[in-house]
Amino acid sequence: MEVLHITAHLGGGVGKVLSRLVEASTRRGDGIYHTIACLEAPEKSQFVDQVRAHDGQLLVCPSQVELAEQVAAADIVQLEWWHHPAVAAWLGGELPAMRLVVWSHISGLHVPRLPTAFVTMPARFLFTSPCSWSQVALADLDGDVWLRVDAVFSTGGFDDLPEPQQRPLNGPLRVGYLGTLNFAKLHPRLLDFVAAVKLPNFRLILVGDPTTGVELLNEAQRRGLDSRLAIRGYRTNVAAELAGFDVLAYLLNPLHYGTTENALLEAMSMGVIPIVLNNPAERYLVEHGKTGLVVDSPAEFARVLARLNAQPDLRWRLSRQASQDVRKRFALEHTADCLLRHYQAVMTESKRELDFRPVFGDSPADWFRSCMGEEAYRFRDDGSVNLEGELPHVLFERCKGSVFHYHRQFPGDLRLASWAKILGAWR
Structure with a gap:
């Protein structure tokens, strides 16, 4: 075949x-x-x-x-x-x-x-x-x-990733994130979650391309939270990074477009405990209290981190169960x-x-707009853009099927050029 x-x-x-x-x-x-x-x-x-x-x-x-x-x-x-x-x-x-x-x-x-x-x-x-x-x-x-x-x-x-090892149960809780660093994927209020944590010496280690996280880093500096973030940049050896995490703070935008979320599953397969939000895709990947923890607010995020920090036995149980579940269900x-x-x-x-x-449709502009769903009305046939109301972060992605991505691929399409110019100037 x-x-x-x-x-x-x-x-x-x-x-x-x-x-x-x-x-x-x-x-x-x-x-x-x-x-x-x-x-x-x-x-x-x-x-x-x-x-x-x-x-x-x-x-x-x-x-x-x-x-x-x-x-x-x-x-x-x-x-x-x-x-x-x-x-x-x-x-x-x-x-x-x-x-x-x-x-x-x-x-x-x-x-x-x-x-x-x-x-x-x-x-x-x-x-x-x-x-x-x-x-x-x-x-x-x-x-x-x-x-x-x-x-x-x-x-x-996950056969290419090592089985979970007993992690050190003393010292500060090692919390990380691995993946895209922009707010189309990350929760736009990520820094509220970071600010809510009361653990001493808490830092969130971010593994991903810093060029996609410029907005995040600028906002962290403005709020005086940059000392709570550590940017490691893009890494090819995922296993080495995950081995240094106890917890994966995988707090995604409720409007994100992901499904299987391989970064999350890879972390779980190695025994990194996931903390996720109650989003549709994550609900099919993480079972609260068994293979990870599901939260719905910065305050709850801070509470579960404090609980994990204080209860080493809970950490080991969740770590082991996360790995066993993922390696079986997603083999x-x-x-x-x-x-x-x-x-x-x-x-x-x-x-x-x-x-x-x-x-x-018949043209690149049509192809782009056909998948804009509830946001399609913004992209008008005369090349103008309706900028009223709250514009979702996904519209400002530089790739991922955004208007900027389509414009780079099809620079001769006049509607795409106009839409990209207007959105680029607005942001």
């Missing part, structure tokens, strides 16, 4: 899961041969090397003709979706007949949204978290469509088995021609 994965890039969580799926197929001998078409040149070689080391085929920046030939030849085409402009451009063209499986790496609960028609068209549409079921627009889907929709967690497993074998089941079902169906232009 020849499976062609079309992905914008091989970074982050998607890079790990695709490269590990290639490895799993080789090891299991499951008869799946993976080709990955990467629409952008990889910035790092880690997952590229992993794919090639296990006999996976990798196409980097294929031409339209080459990609069309690969699509036509594949038994199954799996699209890795998160509203990236390069993928939107592919969907906006004329496509060969195919058996299409879409694996959505965003929840669709907030911007970027998933048009309902997009969910209904492929042979299979796979979410990466059950939290996506709560989208109001999906409630009206008929029974036949639900047979083609499922949730498969996007995880590459690579489980992901591979779920995908194989869908592949086998899809192979009983004929290839179909698909035209996504009625769903996403």
Whole structure:
């Protein structure tokens, strides 16, 4: 069975899961041969090397003709979706007949949204978290469509990470965060949580690219909280960083677009105790009081940290249970088995021609706006932007399918240029 994965890039969580799926197929001998078409040149070689080391085929920046030939030849085409402009451009063209499986790496609960028609068209549409079921627009889907929709967690497993070790139970509680440092992902009131902590010598260690956290760092300095933050920058050795944490303060924006949250699961697999907010995606990953702690305010965050600091036995119990749960529920074998089941079902169906232009539109500006959901009204056809009310942080992302991202990819689109200029000047 020849499976062609079309992905914008091989970074982050998607890079790990695709490269590990290639490895799993080789090891299991499951008869799946993976080709990955990467629409952008990889910035790092880690997952590229992993794919090639296990006999996976990798196409980097294929031409339209080459990609069309690969699509036509594949038994199954799996699209890795998160509203990236390069993928939107592919969907906006004329496509060969195919058996299409879409694996959505965003929840669709907030911007970027998933048009309902997009969910209904492929042979299979796979979410990466059950939290996506709560989208109001999906409630009206008929029974036949639900047979083609499922949730498969996007995880590459944790066999490459060490088992949890007994951590030191004396000394200050070591609290960290690993991931994106901007407020489209982090909670906009993160510093309120930091300020509420009463533990002596408390510091939150942030592992991530400082260039994405400029707003956070500036605000911390303004509030006199910069001494409570330690920025370590981007790190490739995740295990080494996590080994130095007792607690992961994973306090995300309630409007974030994530699902499987691999940074969170990797930390839990190594016995780092998660503290999360009561957001939809996190509720499917962390069980309060068993595999971590769920809080709803800065005051409660401060209370549970004080409790963990005072109760070493509780820390060890939560640490052990978090690791055991994650390594079982989110094992690579489980992901591979779920995908194989869908592949086998899809192979009983004929290839179909698909035209996504009625769903996403005919131009880059249309492609961008089609997934803006409740914020789409702001982006007007005359190139103006409605700036009334509170604008969500996600609109000001420099990448992640934002208007700035689309404008960089399609500089000749006049509406995108105007929208980006207005939003850039407003911020």
